[in-house]
Amino acid sequence: MIISEAWFDDPLVRPYAVTGGRTRSTTLGLDLITLVVATRSAAEATHLDPEYAQILQVCQQPISVVEVAAKIKLPLQVVKVVLSDLITQHLMIFRSANPANEAPSQHILQAVLDGIRRL
């Protein structure tokens, strides 16, 4: 997880340097719209690398994985790996979207329809 400042110059290498080269295998099934929220403030987690601290910071309120990626301007896959690490370290909790093989309940569909009508 230790990355040297020298890496920061290279836009291609850097994102995966953040994750130590890991991509898909370690992401706890995080989806685009999995919601995450930090359980600690960045100030309480001073041991973290800068990217990790930054992500913890933007997750002080519940936020989706894809929004974290948009805010931090790192590729999605990288953000998923960092979030998984933070979850595994109990610095973050998450809630997966409805499993894809499970049809959304009529209750949720109705709520979405009502919400769109109210726009």
Place this chain on the structure above:
Amino acid sequence: MASEDSDRLSTAVKIVVAGGFGVGKTTMVGSVSEVPPLRTEELITEASTTVDDLAGIETKQTTTVALDFGRITISGDLILYLFGTPGQHRFWFMWDELAHGALGAVVLADTRRLDTCFPAVDFFERRGLPFIVAVNCFENAHRYGADELRGALDLDPHIPVLLCDARDRSSTKQVLTTLMHHVMAETRMAPTH
């Protein structure tokens, strides 16, 4: 170990807006989103679709695919995300992730280039994801009736087709309510497991 803790977190759902390049997907998302459309990028390499270890990435061809999305807070515990699909078809694998678990999809069509929405129609038909077709009425484009377009797209009779203006909030609202009615009808008919 990592826990999936839910009490502090809402539920999120998503709708996909698909269609050819430049058909107005991001415009449609932006017309109803509570935030200006957000963009995230994914780095794509030849290796990234098949291999976990990206060591040596610098030797492989790398490109980025942009993903635009918006958000609508439905209630305190329910958030709706709207995702525009990447226009280029070589990013099909992104479509898979987008469609995964989606409530349904809007295929946005442009009558001047109707063929650009065929791949999206095929994709959602094959995946069994409920979808409707919304025809973005560009100025200077010939106006077709919904039935004419249904014929041109060879759609099943039960799939709603409507005309819209992707820039207009109330028009997009109508598209999304039409989609939700369709999704609810399809869900009711689907066999329960």
